[in-house]
Amino acid sequence: MRIPASTYRLQIRRGFTLFDAARRVPYLKALGVDWLYLSPILTAEPGSDHGYDVTDPSAVDPERGGAEGLVALSKVAREHGMGVLVDIVPNHVGVASSPLNPWWWSLLKEGRASRYADAFDVDWDFGGGRIRIPVLGADEDVKQLEIEDGELRYYGHRFPLAEGTYAEGESPAAVHDRQHYELVGWRRANDELNYRRFFAVSTLAGLRVEIPWVFDEAHAEVARWFREGLVDGLRVDHPDGLADPAGYLHRLKEISGGAYVLVEKILEPGEELPPEFACEGTTGYDALADVDRVLVDPAGQTPLDVLDARLRLTDEPANYAAMILGTKRAIADGILRSEILRLARLVPSDSGLSEGAAADALAQIIAAFPVYRTYLPTGEDVLREACAAAAECRPDLSDAVDMLLPFLLKPETELGRRFQQTSGMVMAKGVEDTAFYRYTRLGTLTEVGADPTEFSVEPGEFHRRMQNRQDSLPLSMTTLSTHDTKRSEDTRARISVIAERVPEWTQVLSALREAAPLPDGPFSSLLWQAVVGAWPASRERLHGYAEKAAREAGNSTTWTDPDKEFEAALRKAVDSAFDDPSVNALIEDFVAAIDRYAASNSLALKLIQLTMPGVPDVYQGTEFWDRSLTDPDNRRPVDFDEREDALAKLDSGLLPESALDETSKLLVTSRALRLRRDRPELFQGYRPVQASGPAAEHLVAFDRSAPDANRGAGAVTLATRLPHGLEQGGGWRDTAVELATEMQDELTGNRFGPGAVPVADLLQTYPVALLVPVSGGFA
Numbered sequence: 001m002r003i004p005a006s007t008y009r010l011q012i013r014r015g016f017t018l019f020d021a022a023r024r025v026p027y028l029k030a031l032g033v034d035w036l037y038l039s040p041i042l043t044a045e046p047g048s049d050h051g052y053d054v055t056d057p058s059a060v061d062p063e064r065g066g067a068e069g070l071v072a073l074s075k076v077a078r079e080h081g082m083g084v085l086v087d088i089v090p091n092h093v094g095v096a097s098s099p100l101n102p103w104w105w106s107l108l109k110e111g112r113a114s115r116y117a118d119a120f121d122v123d124w125d126f127g128g129g130r131i132r133i134p135v136l137g138a139d140e141d142v143k144q145l146e147i148e149d150g151e152l153r154y155y156g157h158r159f160p161l162a163e164g165t166y167a168e169g170e171s172p173a174a175v176h177d178r179q180h181y182e183l184v185g186w187r188r189a190n191d192e193l194n195y196r197r198f199f200a201v202s203t204l205a206g207l208r209v210e211i212p213w214v215f216d217e218a219h220a221e222v223a224r225w226f227r228e229g230l231v232d233g234l235r236v237d238h239p240d241g242l243a244d245p246a247g248y249l250h251r252l253k254e255i256s257g258g259a260y261v262l263v264e265k266i267l268e269p270g271e272e273l274p275p276e277f278a279c280e281g282t283t284g285y286d287a288l289a290d291v292d293r294v295l296v297d298p299a300g301q302t303p304l305d306v307l308d309a310r311l312r313l314t315d316e317p318a319n320y321a322a323m324i325l326g327t328k329r330a331i332a333d334g335i336l337r338s339e340i341l342r343l344a345r346l347v348p349s350d351s352g353l354s355e356g357a358a359a360d361a362l363a364q365i366i367a368a369f370p371v372y373r374t375y376l377p378t379g380e381d382v383l384r385e386a387c388a389a390a391a392e393c394r395p396d397l398s399d400a401v402d403m404l405l406p407f408l409l410k411p412e413t414e415l416g417r418r419f420q421q422t423s424g425m426v427m428a429k430g431v432e433d434t435a436f437y438r439y440t441r442l443g444t445l446t447e448v449g450a451d452p453t454e455f456s457v458e459p460g461e462f463h464r465r466m467q468n469r470q471d472s473l474p475l476s477m478t479t480l481s482t483h484d485t486k487r488s489e490d491t492r493a494r495i496s497v498i499a500e501r502v503p504e505w506t507q508v509l510s511a512l513r514e515a516a517p518l519p520d521g522p523f524s525s526l527l528w529q530a531v532v533g534a535w536p537a538s539r540e541r542l543h544g545y546a547e548k549a550a551r552e553a554g555n556s557t558t559w560t561d562p563d564k565e566f567e568a569a570l571r572k573a574v575d576s577a578f579d580d581p582s583v584n585a586l587i588e589d590f591v592a593a594i595d596r597y598a599a600s601n602s603l604a605l606k607l608i609q610l611t612m613p614g615v616p617d618v619y620q621g622t623e624f625w626d627r628s629l630t631d632p633d634n635r636r637p638v639d640f641d642e643r644e645d646a647l648a649k650l651d652s653g654l655l656p657e658s659a660l661d662e663t664s665k666l667l668v669t670s671r672a673l674r675l676r677r678d679r680p681e682l683f684q685g686y687r688p689v690q691a692s693g694p695a696a697e698h699l700v701a702f703d704r705s706a707p708d709a710n711r712g713a714g715a716v717t718l719a720t721r722l723p724h725g726l727e728q729g730g731g732w733r734d735t736a737v738e739l740a741t742e743m744q745d746e747l748t749g750n751r752f753g754p755g756a757v758p759v760a761d762l763l764q765t766y767p768v769a770l771l772v773p774v775s776g777g778f779a
Helices: 018-023 025-033 064-080 103-115 138-145 172-176 186-192 213-217 220-227 245-255 283-293 297-311 318-331 337-346 355-367 380-393 393-410 416-434 460-472 489-501 502-515 521-534 540-552 562-577 581-611 640-651 663-679 722-726
Strands: 009-010 036-038 043-044 054-060 083-088 090-093 130-135 147-149 151-154 159-162 179-186 200-204 233-236 260-263 617-621 700-704 716-720 736-739 743-745 756-757 769-774
Touching: 018 025, 018 064, 025 064, 025 640, 025 663, 043 416, 054 064, 054 090, 054 220, 054 245, 064 083, 083 220, 090 138, 103 130, 103 159, 138 179, 138 380, 138 743, 147 172, 147 736, 147 756, 151 172, 172 179, 179 186, 186 337, 213 220, 220 245, 245 260, 283 460, 283 581, 297 489, 297 502, 297 521, 318 337, 318 355, 318 416, 337 355, 337 416, 355 380, 355 393, 355 416, 380 393, 393 416, 393 521, 460 581, 460 700, 489 502, 489 581, 489 722, 502 521, 521 540, 521 581, 540 562, 562 581, 581 617, 581 716, 581 769, 617 663, 617 736, 640 663, 663 769, 722 743
Parallel strands: 009 036, 009 617, 036 083, 083 233, 130 179, 233 260
Antiparallel strands: 043 054, 090 200, 147 151, 151 159, 700 716, 716 769, 736 756, 743 769
C-alpha cells in the first residue's frame, strides 16, 4: 500500500476541471505536496459545485473533465512523482433531475419491477406500493401537472410514465394516480416520506450498497481507476449512513487492491475508530479540534460564560448538554420524523407498544446518543447507556425503552440495522447544523467533531493526545480546513484571540449590538464573531453567511418559515458593517488590534498540523490567509497564479519580514510539506519538548524523532501559543529549550545549539520555527 506524506484538497467542478488541476500539478509539486486529493468526480447534478449529488456512478463527470481529464491529471501527477486520492459517495445519489439518474428513472417508471428497486431503500408498503416524491408546493398542485413528450411534468421537474398508463386526452392528475410514484407536497417529507435520504435532503436518495450487485455496479468505475493505475487511494463520504460500514470497507479494499482508504467518520471526544474498519483513519476533524484548543486561552472561559449568560438574559451560560438533547429531539420529531416512524413500524407487533409510543421512545434514545452511531457489537455499551439516559430523562418512557433495547441490540434484524443508520442523521442535524449555531460562546469551538464544552487544552494534554495519535492512528489524515468546516483555519485563529481579550471584545460587541440591534443576543455574538473573523469580506458573503447561520440555528427564523422581520434586521446589521461609519470603525479597529496575534495563531496552527503525527492535508488555497465561513463560502475559486508567483519569490530568497505578511503562511506551508515529503525519516515518532523559564506555557514544542533514535534526530516544531498574554507578560525573557545537537530552522536558515537556546532567539523572526538536525543527533 502506498502512503501519502501529505495531501492537497482540490474542489473539482465546472469552473476548475480535472484538466485545470493537471495544469497546477507543477506548482503543487513545488509547494511540497505529495498527493492530490480530489472532491467527488463521478457524474453529478449539472452545475454542482461539490459533487456529492452523483447521478451516474458509471462515469467521470464530463462537466468536471470526464474520463480524459482523469487520465490527463493522473499522467501528470505520475510524471511528478505524486499520488491521487479521490472522494467517493457510496451512501446516496442525486435525484433532483430524475432523467439524469438512470437508476432512479427506472425505479420511478417500473416501481417494484425495476431492476433497481432493490438498490434504493424504499418502504413500498407504507406508500401503498408507490414512492412518495415531495416536490409539489402543496398536494393540490397535482392539478398543475402536465404531460409532454411522454413524460409527466411539474414546472422544471420531469417524471416517466409507466407503460400503458396514459391514453390521449386523459387528465394528467388521473395519469399520475396510476404511476409507481406519488408526487406530494414538500412539507409532507417530514412525516410521510418512504425512502431513505441523506439526512433531510429529499433530492439525495439512499443506496443499499450492502447488496453485492449494487456495490459492484455502483463501484465499477472506481474499480477501473485502480485496475488502470489512475488513482492511489479513496476518501469515503458518510460511511455512517451505510447498513454495514465495516463490510463495505472490506469490499472497497478488495476492489482497490488494498489501497489507502480514509473515512469521513466524526469521532466524538474519547471515541475510537471501530477495530473492524478496514481503513487507515479518518479525514481529520478530530485532529483539528485538538490543534485549535491548545491555542485557546483557558482564562477566557469564565468571562465568556458571563457574557453568554448576559446575552441569553439568564443567570447561567448555555447548558450545552441540555441544548443538544433538545435540538436532537426536535430534529427527530421534525425533519427526520419519517425515519423515526419507519423504525417504529419495524417494532414487532407483539411487543405491546403502539407505533406512537415506539416512535416517542426511539426518538428519545437517539436524542440521548453521545456519538453518531454504533457498529454492533462494537458500541453495545453506548447503546445501553443511551437507553438508560433516555429512561432517566423520560421516566414515562422507561418501560418502552426496556422493551425496545433487546430489539435494538440485534444488528441482524432490519430494526437493529436501520436504527444504527438513523442515529447519525439526528446527531448531524441536531448538533452540527443546529446547536453549533446556537452555542455561541466562542466560534472556534463549534467545529465538526469537537466538543464545544471543552474550552481549551493545556500543552501537556495536547502532547498526550499526539502521542496517542502516533501510536494508534499514524496514517490518519489531519486537517485545519475543509469544505465542511463552519469557519476556515484563519477565521478561527482570529476568533481565538477573543479568549485572550474578553474585556475589549465585550465592549466592542456591546457597541455593535447598540448600533445594529438584533432581538437574538446569542446569535448577535455568533454573527459579529464571524464578521470579525472573516474581515475584510464582501457584503454578499456576509449576507449569505448571516442568513444561513440564522436559519440553521432556528431560534429566530428557519428555512421552512423565514421570519421576514428578523431577517430584515439581520440584513440591516450586516449592511451597517459597510454603510455605518461607526460600525465599520468598530470592526476595523478591533481587527487591527488583534491581527498580529491572529497571524501568530494562524502560523502556529499551520505548522503544528503539518508536522504532528498523521498525514497532513492542505485545503485548497490555505497556503495563503483564508478567512472563509461555512459553505458555499469555503468553495470560492483560488488564485493559483498569485500563489505560484509568491512561492517563486520565496524560493529566490525574498522572505517575509514578519508573520503579518501573508507569504509567511506560504513559507511555513511549503517548508513543512517539502520536509515531510523529502525527509520522512525525520517524522517517525513523537516526544514533547519542554521549555524552561517564565514563559514556558506559551510554547508548544515537539520532536518527531523515532522512539529508538537519539534525541534531536528528528524534526522539531516550536510554536507560540497565547501571543497576547505572552506580550503582556513581558515576552519570552529567559525562557529556553535544550537542543541536543546543532539544528537549522527551515524557515529562516538560522542555526542554533547544541545546548540551551533562548526561545526569543529561535522565534526572533516568526512566531514558529521548524528545526532539523544539521547532523544525525546524539544521545
